[in-house]
Amino acid sequence: MGTEACNAPPSDTPTSDAPALNAPALDAPAFDDAFRQQLAELFRWRRDVRRFRRDALAPGLLEGLLRMADLAPSVGLSQPWRFVTVDDPARRAAVRASFAQCNAAALAAQQAGRGGLYARLKLAGLDDAPCHLAVFAEPDPAQGHGLGRGTMPEMVQYSAVMAVHTLWLAARAAGLGLGWVSIIDPATVAGALDVPGEWGLIGYFCLGYPEAERDTPELELAGWERRAAPAVLRR
Numbered sequence: 001m002g003t004e005a006c007n008a009p010p011s012d013t014p015t016s017d018a019p020a021l022n023a024p025a026l027d028a029p030a031f032d033d034a035f036r037q038q039l040a041e042l043f044r045w046r047r048d049v050r051r052f053r054r055d056a057l058a059p060g061l062l063e064g065l066l067r068m069a070d071l072a073p074s075v076g077l078s079q080p081w082r083f084v085t086v087d088d089p090a091r092r093a094a095v096r097a098s099f100a101q102c103n104a105a106a107l108a109a110q111q112a113g114r115g116g117l118y119a120r121l122k123l124a125g126l127d128d129a130p131c132h133l134a135v136f137a138e139p140d141p142a143q144g145h146g147l148g149r150g151t152m153p154e155m156v157q158y159s160a161v162m163a164v165h166t167l168w169l170a171a172r173a174a175g176l177g178l179g180w181v182s183i184i185d186p187a188t189v190a191g192a193l194d195v196p197g198e199w200g201l202i203g204y205f206c207l208g209y210p211e212a213e214r215d216t217p218e219l220e221l222a223g224w225e226r227r228a229a230p231a232v233l234r235r
């Protein structure tokens with residue numbers, strides 16, 4: 001029955017085989033109202049950033065952020081995300097060229113009347129962002145022993161997206177902005193980065209200090225789309 005998953009287990013559920021699971025962690029933090037308010041502000045002020053200052057990231061900052069992203073949930077604890085930092089100018093140029101080509105195609109495919117608006121959007125910060133990062137998913141990782149992806153193998157990609165979102169929030173909390181670039185050809189980018197053939201591209205990311213902080217999505221400010229209320233069905 002579909003509702004059972006949301007109910008508390010019956011009190012006689014056997015637990016004796018895993019006593020450590022019930023032991024309280026003495027150092028578990030207590031999150032207070034002030035923290036919750038700050039967290040809500042973090043969610044509200046996280047932005048997709050395409051306009052960057054060129055300042056380099058402080059030493060160790062990226063590595064610390066990737067360690068936080070690595071704390072994301074993953075199917076079967078498989079941690080299928082694979083991070084690739086991209087510094088090589090030729091590889092960056094290949095990604096930039098893919099973006100230019102795909103963005104031109106997307107412009108040409110716009111519905112009548114929207115092309116002008118699309119052309120004015122800035123949809124990547126590839127030229128200025130000091131840090132470029134590609135995220136891939138390992139499609140069949142040994143880690144996790146296949147748990148949870150028998151019927152839905154796409155859970156591997158979903159897991160990698162969880163890591164991206166964790167990185168996105170951690171970056172914003174550190175005063176950085178992250179911009180997702182998906183208007184690229186995944187095969188071209190994977191080839192340019194010379195990664196194992198089975199890895200699937202999740203996204204290409206620009207990371208750096210933002211030109212400005214905003215609480216409104218840039219696409220909303222540009223008149224492209226507006227944020228809607230959550231869609232919730234009740235059954």
Ligand SMILES: Cc1cc2nc3c(=O)[nH]c(=O)nc-3n(C[C@H](O)[C@H](O)[C@H](O)COP(=O)(O)O)c2cc1C
Nearest residue numbers: 046047048050122123124180181182183217218219
């Ligand atoms: C899967 C995904 C792909 C995206 N691809 C792009 C992209 O190629 N270029 C871009 O400018 N923004 C991209 N974005 C950012 C969205 O446009 C942005 O999240 C949305 O407009 C809401 O703005 P906010 O993130 O600032 O709240 C992408 C976001 C997601 C989640």
